Amino acid sequence: xxxxxxxxxxxxxxxxxIGLAGCSSxxxxxxxxxxxxxKPKTNENQEVNIYTARHYEVDEEIxxxxxxxxxxxxxxxxxxxxxxIERLKREGASTEADLFVTVDGGVLANAKQNDIxxxxxxxxxNKNVPENLRDxxxxxxxLATRARIIAYSKDRVAPEELSTYExxxxxxxxxxxLVRSSTSLYNQSLLASFIELNGEEKAEQWAKGIVNxxxxxxxxxxxxxxxxxxxxxxxxxxxxxYYVGLLANSEDPEEVKxxxxxxxxxxxxETNGTHVNISGIGLTKHxxxxxxxxxxxxxxxxxxAQEFMSANNYEFPVNPxxxxxxxxxxxxDFKMQELNFxxxxxxxxxxxxxxxxxxxx
Amino acid sequence: xxxxxxxxxxxxxxxGWWIISLVxxxxxxxxxxxxxxxxxxxxxxxxxxxxxxxxxxxxxxTIILVVLTGIxxxxxxxxxxxxxxxYDFPLKRFFxxxxxxxxxxxxxxxxxTYRTMLGYTGVVQxxxxxxxxxxxxxxxxxxxxxxxxxxxxxxxxxxxxYMITRAFLESQSTSYIENARLLGRxxxxxxxxxxxxxxxxxxxxxxxxxxxxxLGDYGVTSYxxxxxxxxAIFQTWFGMYDVNSAMxxxxxxxxxxxxxxxxxxxxxxxxxxxLSNKSRPLVPVKLKxxxxxxxxxxxxxxxxxxxxIPFLQLIAWAKMTxxxxxxxSFFTLIxxxxxxxxxxxxxxxxxxxxxxxxxxxxxxxxxxxSKCVTSGYSIPGPIIAIGVLAIFISLDKWLAPxxxxxxxxxxxxxxxxxxxxxxVGYFIRFMATGFNAIEVGFEKVGTKYMEASRILGLxxxxxxxRIDLPLIKGSLISGFLITFVEICKxxxxxxxxxxxxxxxxxxxxxxxANDEQIYEASISSLLIIxxxxxxxxxxxxxxxxxxx
Numbered sequence: 001x002x003x004x005x006x007x008x009x010x011x012x013x014x015x016x017x018i019g020l021a022g023c024s025s026x027x028x029x030x031x032x033x034x035x036x037x038x039k040p041k042t043n044e045n046q047e048v049n050i051y052t053a054r055h056y057e058v059d060e061e062i063x064x065x066x067x068x069x070x071x072x073x074x075x076x077x078x079x080x081x082x083x084x085i086e087r088l089k090r091e092g093a094s095t096e097a098d099l100f101v102t103v104d105g106g107v108l109a110n111a112k113q114n115d116i117x118x119x120x121x122x123x124x125x126n127k128n129v130p131e132n133l134r135d136x137x138x139x140x141x142x143l144a145t146r147a148r149i150i151a152y153s154k155d156r157v158a159p160e161e162l163s164t165y166e167x168x169x170x171x172x173x174x175x176x177x178l179v180r181s182s183t184s185l186y187n188q189s190l191l192a193s194f195i196e197l198n199g200e201e202k203a204e205q206w207a208k209g210i211v212n213x214x215x216x217x218x219x220x221x222x223x224x225x226x227x228x229x230x231x232x233x234x235x236x237x238x239x240x241x242y243y244v245g246l247l248a249n250s251e252d253p254e255e256v257k258x259x260x261x262x263x264x265x266x267x268x269x270e271t272n273g274t275h276v277n278i279s280g281i282g283l284t285k286h287x288x289x290x291x292x293x294x295x296x297x298x299x300x301x302x303x304x305a306q307e308f309m310s311a312n313n314y315e316f317p318v319n320p321x322x323x324x325x326x327x328x329x330x331x332x333d334f335k336m337q338e339l340n341f342x343x344x345x346x347x348x349x350x351x352x353x354x355x356x357x358x359x360x361x
Numbered sequence: 362x363x364x365x366x367x368x369x370x371x372x373x374x375x376x377g378w379w380i381i382s383l384v385x386x387x388x389x390x391x392x393x394x395x396x397x398x399x400x401x402x403x404x405x406x407x408x409x410x411x412x413x414x415x416x417x418x419x420x421x422x423t424i425i426l427v428v429l430t431g432i433x434x435x436x437x438x439x440x441x442x443x444x445x446x447x448y449d450f451p452l453k454r455f456f457x458x459x460x461x462x463x464x465x466x467x468x469x470x471x472x473x474t475y476r477t478m479l480g481y482t483g484v485v486q487x488x489x490x491x492x493x494x495x496x497x498x499x500x501x502x503x504x505x506x507x508x509x510x511x512x513x514x515x516x517x518x519x520x521x522x523y524m525i526t527r528a529f530l531e532s533q534s535t536s537y538i539e540n541a542r543l544l545g546r547x548x549x550x551x552x553x554x555x556x557x558x559x560x561x562x563x564x565x566x567x568x569x570x571x572x573x574x575x576l577g578d579y580g581v582t583s584y585x586x587x588x589x590x591x592x593a594i595f596q597t598w599f600g601m602y603d604v605n606s607a608m609x610x611x612x613x614x615x616x617x618x619x620x621x622x623x624x625x626x627x628x629x630x631x632x633x634x635x636l637s638n639k640s641r642p643l644v645p646v647k648l649k650x651x652x653x654x655x656x657x658x659x660x661x662x663x664x665x666x667x668x669x670i671p672f673l674q675l676i677a678w679a680k681m682t683x684x685x686x687x688x689x690s691f692f693t694l695i696x697x698x699x700x701x702x703x704x705x706x707x708x709x710x711x712x713x714x715x716x717x718x719x720x721x722x723x724x725x726x727x728x729x730x731s732k733c734v735t736s737g738y739s740i741p742g743p744i745i746a747i748g749v750l751a752i753f754i755s756l757d758k759w760l761a762p763x764x765x766x767x768x769x770x771x772x773x774x775x776x777x778x779x780x781x782x783x784x785v786g787y788f789i790r791f792m793a794t795g796f797n798a799i800e801v802g803f804e805k806v807g808t809k810y811m812e813a814s815r816i817l818g819l820x821x822x823x824x825x826x827r828i829d830l831p832l833i834k835g836s837l838i839s840g841f842l843i844t845f846v847e848i849c850k851x852x853x854x855x856x857x858x859x860x861x862x863x864x865x866x867x868x869x870x871x872x873x874a875n876d877e878q879i880y881e882a883s884i885s886s887l888l889i890i891x892x893x894x895x896x897x898x899x900x901x902x903x904x905x906x907x908x909x
């Protein structure tokens with residue numbers, strides 16, 4: 001009696017759980033039935049697995065095209081870059097991921113530091129991507145870049161008034177400068193680049209100067225800064241070219257108007273160049289489909305894929321032979337900051353510390 | 362003597378139900394304990410930096426958010442519940458369930474929508490600018506900072522308070538309220554002297570749910586640029602790659618949460634009013650003229666702000682982007698979302714019922730178990746995710762010999778690449794949602810039927826299936842639907858724990874919105890809302906049937 005009292009509910013719920021688990025596993029294969037058929041687990045040559053922090057339609061399209069051309073299936077897990085790095089670290093040698101894709105140079109450097117990548121060697125890739133847009137140890141390869149530029153109100157600011165990032169801290173911009181929160185990786189890498197190029201002390205002074213000139217407390221994303229220029233909250237903003245492209249090509253005529261009302265200025269052309277955010281792709285240390293992975297990198301850096309990406313996502317191609325879309329072309333060529341991307345990762349922590357200290361929200 | 366008593370107590374309590382509860386608690390606690398294991402390490406220099414510059418700010422922001430949201434949701438939720446339960450006015454029957462609809466809109470979607478709608482290119486400012494040539498001060502309308510977050514949380518989370526309080530008032534309070542009315546109390550006095558004290562446990566229960574949502578929130582606060590402890594955990598963990606400091610912040614969060622636990626207990630203490638055994642429904646009083654109109658207006662405004670306006674705005678955006686966004690893969694997204702939510706919800710309900718049944722004895726053991734089981738709700742999703750991930754990976758490593766015996770190859774990640782991991786994540790996170798609904802059900806029923814059945818000789822298990830389960834059917838259904846909706850809306854766990862090629866509507870929405878493509882996010886947002894709405898409607902229909 002006592003025994004049955006003890007065991008009965010246990011049995012009931014075990015049966016229920018097993019039943020559930022049973023239907024869960026059968027259904028799961030059901031839902032993937034189609035995919036499964038085209039990727040037999042034993043034949044490793046037919047797939048490549050990607051962890052990506054780039055969530056763009058255009059990337060999906062390129063993967064699709066790649067599958068069409070090569071028959072290699074591309075499996076994708078999307079997430080925040082830092083979370084994916086953490087996941088790769090924990091999965092270690094048993095990971096299924098072959099490639100890691102993300103948007104920011106600092107993060108790429110961090111992935112490298114965390115020892116989750118390995119060098120890629122391919123003549124095609126080396127030909128497609130210039131050396132300054134690859135990791136020094138070839139642990140990752142650039143896919144596209146965005147310039148962190150100064151956007152200005154065409155009505156209220158003449159481009160001649162603008163010159164460098166450093167000039168943004170001068171008195172004349174007091175109460176006129178817009179920029180997003182320091183939690184944004186774009187700002188962290190920007191400051192990290194200054195730490196590398198100008199030294200910690202200067203970088204801190206710069207951050208303090210920027211905070212002094214805020215038109216308002218940092219609010220919203222990059223697009224919101226452009227809108228705030230249009231609304232008259234401020235006159236100039238630090239933002240990415242990519243978002244100017246998105247605004248200019250928006251479905252919403254009001255957003256297009258915003259894009260029309262702002263100009264794009266590439267700072268530091270006379271000095272050390274404009275800061276760029278680089279998107280990159282790296283081969284994971286424990287990749288099981290190395291050959292396919294290399295093929296995909298080769299494809300993604302090819303002229304065809306690069307032109308497609310640039311035309312649809314308003315990023316600068318890394319392949320010098322790829323043509324830029326009209327809008328990007330209209331901004332002209334520019335001089336890029338020259339630095340080892342590893343340093344962005346190295347200084348990231350310091351950058352966050354400076355932001356905290358200078359109260360850049 | 363004492364030892365004897367303890368022994369007897371253990372013997373009395375110890376049965377299969379007890380064991381399952383214990384096992385459930387362990388499964389839930391394991392990842393959480395893993396997270397906390399690092400708290401005993403020496404603090405590093407980051408921590409000093411955080412403490413010096415940021416901690417005060419994080420904690421103050423978190424407390425301000427929680428307190429303000431708590432107060433406003435209580436105000437909105439309780440007054441609406443009282444109006445709907447006790448009065449008749451135009452469209453009341455519609456509002457009765459319509460006021461639950463704000464819950465169908467995930468708060469992060471509400472934040473994106475309102476912010477964009479009220480922003481410079483949004484419909485409000487554009488209309489003023491283009492048709493009336495009036496440029497409003499853009500900063501005034503901006504949904505941002507604490508002000509914006511409190512607005513979003515209040516209008517999209519108040520239904521927790523509203524639903525629980527209304528259900529309580531409708532079924533439990535009749536005799537008290539009627540007596541008070543008979544004895545000549547004015548409506549306001551009835552509200553203050555009878556309704557408020559009487560429904561305190563229900564109100565507190567609702568507010569606590571709201572507070573957990575706020576504490577665990579990442580989507581809204583990070584989007585609106587507020588530094589809370591929860592966003593700081595992300596920032597230190599993923600921005601500074603400092604797990605240790607993130608844990609310490611999590612500990613701070615836990616201090617707040619444990620405080621709320623005890624506050625809740627304190628507030629609910631000695632407040633068990635499941636006395637009205639004949640739970641007659643409350644007969645509503647008809648409001649005439651101005652009073653009826655005001656009640657109608659009040660409900661309308663809340664309904665418009667909390668549901669209709671953002672809903673219509675999303676439809677407008679969906680229309681705009683439909684041609685380029687829509688493709689048949691959305692059906693797969695819907696299927697996957699519903700599928701994973703249903704399985705997780707069922708598992709949650711099974712354990713909830715078992716634990717809640719054990720907890721009816723109100724021993725200190727059951728109190729501890731119930732708190733353990735529900736603790737996941739107060740822990741931010743990403744933290745649970747990392748804990749679950751770590752446990753599953755070690756489980757896979759541990760099971761590796763078995764895998765190779767089964768011919769699956771060397772050390773594959775069987776479990777951590779499967780959907781089971783995400784389901785376990787949901788299980789831990791949303792246990793409390795299911796559990797609270799069922800606990801309320803048991804509290805409403807009281808223990809007398811069970812006691813009678815036990816005295817008449819039925820065992821715990823038989824009593825449960827014959828007596829208790831039919832009695833709490835309503836709570837089971839509401840528990841299912843609430844949990845289901847929560848899971849469909851959930852974001853960070855889905856982002857972090859889903860297997861290859863598996864996307865839910867929430868992750869899809871997030872991807873667009875995170876990339877500042879708010880218009881493009883509208884279709885998947887609407888689909889989440891549709892699924893949630895459907896659940897609310899089913900809930901309503903079943904509720905009616907049960908009544909009849």
